Amino acid sequence: QGERANGRRIACSLDRPSLVLERTDLCVLWKPPGWSVSVADEAKRDSLDSLCNDSDAELGGSDTDELPLQCWLQQELGHRSLIVNDSGASHGIVHRLDRNTSGLVLCAKSYYGYSMALLLFAAQCVSKEYVLICHGHVPLDLHMIQFPLLRVGPAHAPQSAVSALGRHASTEVLKVAHLNGAGEPGAFSLVQVRLHTGRLHQIRAHMAHLGHPLLCDSAYGGRAALGCPRVSLHAHRLRLVRLVEQLPGLEASLPLPQDLQAVAAKLDAADVQSKALLCQWIIDNQ
Numbered sequence: 001q002g003e004r005a006n007g008r009r010i011a012c013s014l015d016r017p018s019l020v021l022e023r024t025d026l027c028v029l030w031k032p033p034g035w036s037v038s039v040a041d042e043a044k045r046d047s048l049d050s051l052c053n054d055s056d057a058e059l060g061g062s063d064t065d066e067l068p069l070q071c072w073l074q075q076e077l078g079h080r081s082l083i084v085n086d087s088g089a090s091h092g093i094v095h096r097l098d099r100n101t102s103g104l105v106l107c108a109k110s111y112y113g114y115s116m117a118l119l120l121f122a123a124q125c126v127s128k129e130y131v132l133i134c135h136g137h138v139p140l141d142l143h144m145i146q147f148p149l150l151r152v153g154p155a156h157a158p159q160s161a162v163s164a165l166g167r168h169a170s171t172e173v174l175k176v177a178h179l180n181g182a183g184e185p186g187a188f189s190l191v192q193v194r195l196h197t198g199r200l201h202q203i204r205a206h207m208a209h210l211g212h213p214l215l216c217d218s219a220y221g222g223r224a225a226l227g228c229p230r231v232s233l234h235a236h237r238l239r240l241v242r243l244v245e246q247l248p249g250l251e252a253s254l255p256l257p258q259d260l261q262a263v264a265a266k267l268d269a270a271d272v273q274s275k276a277l278l279c280q281w282i283i284d285n286q
């Protein structure tokens with residue numbers, strides 16, 4: 001089934017990435033769960049972590065079952081884009097997304113686009129929104145989550161923990177739906193959030209600290225429920241404002257992918273407002 005991006009229908013398979021939006025110097029990709037996004041030369045890009053390191057980002061791993069997004073990029077765009085073949089420029093990938101998180105990834109098709117995209121992040125001209133399903137009923141009056149996050153754990157499997165020694169981290173809560181499992185006990189919430197910073201695992205760590213870990217997020221205390229096959233997090237909207245005439249703004253959005261759609265279908269709304277939001281996400285996938 002195709003998904004919608006800016007009003008047009010495109011093919012979004014759970015098995016393979018695809019182009020959602022393409023411009024002269026930039027493109028937006030659909031990244032299915034299970035595909036890894038890594039960047040080269042972590043030390044040099046350390047100073048950009050707060051700009052380009054998504055809330056649920058992870059360093060490139062060495063798992064033999066990884067499906068590297070850069071390999072797909074090289075196959076699809078390598079014949080017409082030099083930067084896609086350049087590991088020193090992260091194959092044009094501007095920011096990272098955790099392997100088990102689905103959603104939109106911004107990539108550059110030229111070195112100019114890559115440089116400008118990094119500047120857009122630095123100038124806070126990039127907006128990234130996510131939708132998640134978590135345990136418990138998130139307070140309806142929660143609008144901004146601001147807990148400093150400190151990177152902890154081994155280098156091969158880092159996590160974030162709330163700590164006074166950590167770096168500023170801000171997650172805006174846009175919408176909340178209170179839900180109950182149909183045929184399965186427990187309270188759940190569907191939450192839309194917007195990032196204002198980009199710390200490691202920011203959304204996951206913030207929600208867990210509030211006592212509302214994401215479904216299947218065992219690293220942060222989330223239990224398996226409702227048949228959810230992976231961490232219940234989806235990067236559904238990406239927007240860049242126009243900073244210079246040569247690089248027009250762009251906006252792309254995708255509804256819930258099929259695996260999380262199946263989870264949402266097992267939930268009942270606890271009130272009228274929650275039903276409206278839940279129906280919005282279900283209808284968007286039809």
